[in-house]
Structure formats: structure tokens, C-alpha cells
Amino acid sequence: MRLLVACLGNICRSPTAEGLIRHRLEATSLADRVTVDSAGTGDWHVGQPPDRRSIACATGHGIDLSGLRARQIGPSDFHEFDWLLCADSANLRDVRKLAPKGASAQSALLLEWAGLDQREVPDPYTGDAHQFERVWALLERAADGVVARLARELGDGR
Structure with missing residues (x-):
């Protein structure tokens, strides 16, 4: 399975x-699959x-x-890729517009694909460290949801 996470500039949410x-x-048997x-x-x-704040937040975790x-x-x-998982509705719309004829990848909102009730990952770019931490917490839940879905679809991941 190949997943591509997409956001606007690829410096905050998607990385x-x-x-x-x-x-x-890495903690599952799915890592090599x-x-x-x-x-x-x-392209900016x-x-x-x-973003240095994304790096700092992740490093802290x-x-x-x-x-x-x-x-x-x-x-x-x-x-x-099999799935292009987008941070928000605007990115999902843009990804779908960029899709060439005959594209095989499917696209969806990351959070919905991961089984979360919330639809969009807010963009922390214009915010402070607290907003990056909030996005981190949301993406932790999304990552857990992604792994759980993959374990169901591809076999036990534990």
C-alpha cells in the first residue's frame, strides 16, 4: 500500500x-508493506x-x-500511490483537479480516511507553537486510525 499525504505547501501538516x-x-508488521x-x-x-515549528514540535515528541x-x-x-490523503477540503479539491486522465490513485480527506469524526486538519502556518501542538495531537489520532485501517485491510499490523 502506498499513501501520499497532501497539504498546501508540504512544510507543516503533511510532513x-x-x-x-x-x-x-514501524511498531507493526506493516512497516515493510x-x-x-x-x-x-x-510549489512555494x-x-x-x-517549517521549523513542525520540526520542533515533532522533535519534542x-x-x-x-x-x-x-x-x-x-x-x-x-x-x-494508492491513496492521496488530503489535510483539508481545499487540498482535496485541488488534488482532484490535478489528477491526470487514467489516474489510478484514489483521493480522500486524511481524517475521514483514518476514521476520525473531524474532517479537516487546520493549517498552523500562521499560528504559534500551541497551534502546532494541537495539530500534532490531531495527527497522532489520525496516524493511529491509519494504522488500524491498514491492519484491517492488509492483515494484522501488531
């Missing part, structure tokens, strides 16, 4: 989700590391995001 999901998968990546719908931050680099979603992503 945080990528790091969390990978971390959660699931690939996780992230990308943005925009291509090649840059995650024992996860290193500093090696990740932002990239923009491209046509090949719609064939290389």
Missing part, C-alpha cells in the same frame, strides 16, 4: 503526518525542510522530520 504515520507503522510520503499542491516551498524536503504533487503520484 508531520508522514513522520507520525511512519513512526506508528506500506510506503508513506507527502507532497504539497503548491519545494526543496525546503518542514521523539520524531525527526528534519530530513524531509517539500515537493509538489506531480502527475506520476497519481499512478505511484
Whole structure:
């Protein structure tokens, strides 16, 4: 299974989700059966590391995001991934507009796909460290939901 998490610039929400999901998968037998990546719908931050506040928040929780680099979603992503999981409705709309003819990937809201009641991950970019922590807590629940869904669909992940 190949998952791509998408947000606007690929420096806050999607790299945080990528790091969390990978971390959660490492504790399961699914780690070698699931690939996780992230990308943005925009190109403003291509090649840059995650936002320093995302890195600091993740580091405080024992996860290193500093090696990740932002990239923009491209046509090949719609064939290389099974699911493009979007942080919010605007990104989902944009991802669907970017999909080339014959795309095999499906797209959905990350939180809904993970089984959470909340639909959207708020963008912490213009906020402070507290907003990054709130997003972290939400994405922790989403990562747990992703692993639980994958365990159901692919077999026991524990």
C-alpha cells in the first residue's frame, strides 16, 4: 500500500503526518508493506525542510522530520500511490483537479480516511507553537486510525 499525504505547501501538516504515520507503522508488521510520503499542491516551498515549528514540535515528541524536503504533487503520484490523503477540503479539491486522465490513485480527506469524526486538519502556518501542538495531537489520532485501517485491510499490523 502506498499513501501520499497532501497539504498546501508540504512544510507543516503533511510532513508531520508522514513522520507520525511512519513512526506508528514501524511498531507493526506493516512497516515493510506500506510506503508513506507527502507532497504539497503548491510549489512555494519545494526543496525546503518542514517549517521549523513542525520540526520542533515533532522533535519534542521523539520524531525527526528534519530530513524531509517539500515537493509538489506531480502527475506520476497519481499512478505511484494508492491513496492521496488530503489535510483539508481545499487540498482535496485541488488534488482532484490535478489528477491526470487514467489516474489510478484514489483521493480522500486524511481524517475521514483514518476514521476520525473531524474532517479537516487546520493549517498552523500562521499560528504559534500551541497551534502546532494541537495539530500534532490531531495527527497522532489520525496516524493511529491509519494504522488500524491498514491492519484491517492488509492483515494484522501488531
